[in-house]
Amino acid sequence: MFDNYSALRSGLDSGKVSAVEIVKHYLDNINKGKHLNAFLSVFEDEALAKAAEIDKKIASGKAGRLAGMVIAVKDVLSVKGKRMTCSSKILENFEALYTATAVQRLIDEDAIIIGKTNCDEFAMGSSNENSAYGAVLNPHDITRVPGGSSGGSAAAAAADMCMVSLGTDTGGSIRQPAAFCGIAGLKPTYGRISRYGLTAFASSFDAIGPFAKNVEDAARALYEMAGHDENDSTSVKHDKTDYYAELSKPLKKGLTVGIVKEFLDHGVQKEIVDAVHSVTKHLESAGVKVKEISLPNAEYSIQTYYILTTAEASSNLARYDGARYGVRSKDSAVLEDMYVNSRTEGFGEEVKRRIMLGTYVLSSGYYDAYYKKAQKARRIIKDDFHNVFSEADLIITPTTPTTAFKIGEKINDPLAMYLNDVFTTTANLAGIPALSVPVGKDSDGLPIGLQVMGKDFDEAGVLSLGNYIMRNC
Numbered sequence: 506m507f508d509n510y511s512a513l514r515s516g517l518d519s520g521k522v523s524a525v526e527i528v529k530h531y532l533d534n535i536n537k538g539k540h541l542n543a544f545l546s547v548f549e550d551e552a553l554a555k556a557a558e559i560d561k562k563i564a565s566g567k568a569g570r571l572a573g574m575v576i577a578v579k580d581v582l583s584v585k586g587k588r589m590t591c592s593s594k595i596l597e598n599f600e601a602l603y604t605a606t607a608v609q610r611l612i613d614e615d616a617i618i619i620g621k622t623n624c625d626e627f628a629m630g631s632s633n634e635n636s637a638y639g640a641v642l643n644p645h646d647i648t649r650v651p652g653g654s655s656g657g658s659a660a661a662a663a664a665d666m667c668m669v670s671l672g673t674d675t676g677g678s679i680r681q682p683a684a685f686c687g688i689a690g691l692k693p694t695y696g697r698i699s700r701y702g703l704t705a706f707a708s709s710f711d712a713i714g715p716f717a718k719n720v721e722d723a724a725r726a727l728y729e730m731a732g733h734d735e736n737d738s739t740s741v742k743h744d745k746t747d748y749y750a751e752l753s754k755p756l757k758k759g760l761t762v763g764i765v766k767e768f769l770d771h772g773v774q775k776e777i778v779d780a781v782h783s784v785t786k787h788l789e790s791a792g793v794k795v796k797e798i799s800l801p802n803a804e805y806s807i808q809t810y811y812i813l814t815t816a817e818a819s820s821n822l823a824r825y826d827g828a829r830y831g832v833r834s835k836d837s838a839v840l841e842d843m844y845v846n847s848r849t850e851g852f853g854e855e856v857k858r859r860i861m862l863g864t865y866v867l868s869s870g871y872y873d874a875y876y877k878k879a880q881k882a883r884r885i886i887k888d889d890f891h892n893v894f895s896e897a898d899l900i901i902t903p904t905t906p907t908t909a910f911k912i913g914e915k916i917n918d919p920l921a922m923y924l925n926d927v928f929t930t931t932a933n934l935a936g937i938p939a940l941s942v943p944v945g946k947d948s949d950g951l952p953i954g955l956q957v958m959g960k961d962f963d964e965a966g967v968l969s970l971g972n973y974i975m976r977n978c
Contacts, residue, residue, distance in 0.1 A: 508719070509719050510669075510721070523560050524555075524557070524563070527573055527575060528555075532547070532553075535620070540647070541641060542641050543577075543656075543664065544621065544661065545592070546580075546588055548618060552575070552618070552620075555617050568615050569615035572616075574669060575619050576616050576617065576618055577669075579628075579657065580592055582673070582702055583608075583704075584608060588621070589704070590638070592626045593627055593853065594851050595825050595831045595850075595851025596825070598832070601702075605699075605702020606701040606702055606734045606737065607698050607713045608671070609702075613729075616729075622658045623656065623657030624655055626855065627704065627822065627856055628654040628655075629818070629859055631922050632652065634912065635853055635856075642912070643685060646909065649909040649911055651685055652905075653682060654673070654678040655670075655673060655716070658670035659672065659685070660686055669723065669725075670717075671716070672713075672716055673706075674711075674933065676933050677925075680939060681925060681929055683954060684954020685908065685952065686952065688718050688943065689940065689942050689943070690940070691964070692712050692938065693713075693731065694741075694937060694963075695709075695712055696739050696740055696741035697741065699740045701736040709817065710814055713730065720940075721749055725748075728747060752968060752969055756791065756792075756793060756969065757966075759794070760898055761897045762788060762793055763896070764781070767799065767804065772906060777903045777907070781902070781944075784974055787978045788978075796896070796897060798896065799893075802882065809879045812876060813879050813883060815863030815866065817863070818859050819860050820867075822852075826847060855919075890937060898959070898966060899963075900958040901955060906924070906925065928956060929956070936961065938962070938963060939956055939967065940967045941954040941955065942957070942972075
């Protein structure tokens, strides 16, 4: 109905359209796109009631900054009184007791939450095939995956079922689906957005971020969600800027962009390499200095990432035992059987795989060999980025080594699946902001994503370059 929130807000303020009409438009699209399996629950009545309330606020001149922006929320984020399954059987009937800080801040500015989106179980996956409630389909080609783990959120935004959606990114779970679905997706700096109300996968990696069809709407959502939260000990006190306003400024004079030479030698699909080179040539013609840089230890990112995140997952998922909340096995005679059976019946195969791997690397005799060594590797990888950012302002890379692959193609080969994250895990290991934007399509008509990475808390720079690339390249 509207290409961006600026146009939508103009229509609302002028009376050309109402928030109720906007919500009905998205509800209609959700109904038409049911086959994509993007949503696990839709808040039709509540969204329409909220829209009617917002229409009154607009008429009285008291509406919030995001009035009428319709947002879908990944089902690992809590919304009070609503089901939160994390796409797992073990939480199939769990109802959230409070609303996540990031979501509440959007609601406080009169955004409308339209529903909860499907994802890989407990955000563990790169294809959205690990959901207990069925795979999500890619809107560009329903035989292809939408990416994971935030595939439902990406598909919802790409298929015009909402204006903005929220995902989470532990190793690429926003950027990879954004690339596969042809939209913008941002992972902010670790600590920029409160994780309070987010179901933890790997607590030192997880980040909440927005999807949108354009960078402008993602920037608006980021501004409202960002900021310190006393409920989250990892939330950082750091100044934020008006990211949306920054997008109207020209690229900074003397801007230097680095190209990671190692990242173009990992068996990357030729059309993706060509797209990256096309962008760099355009940037150079626009006066941007483009230089080759090196992240010599990036080749260890996948190993480091999967050791550390599975270790954290093993700890975080220990709470799901059938005793306090969630599904409890009915076939248990004694307490120990209840624990074992509840987890066996409730968790899917990928979650079990990661719990076992994480428990193994934390076990006696292996802690030093794996977990401790991986922590050291993480520090070295972060130092590589620190060194690179002394000679380049921003970095661009492919988001993924290939465009969206077929459903079922890699589900039985965990290593091949994990390698989809080869370009995205580094930003999570280092904690830096990273954005994926679409830069054309391949010969099969599938979107190609390009990743922009920046220094800690330089979301403004990342968004500005991403916006320029999306508009001009």
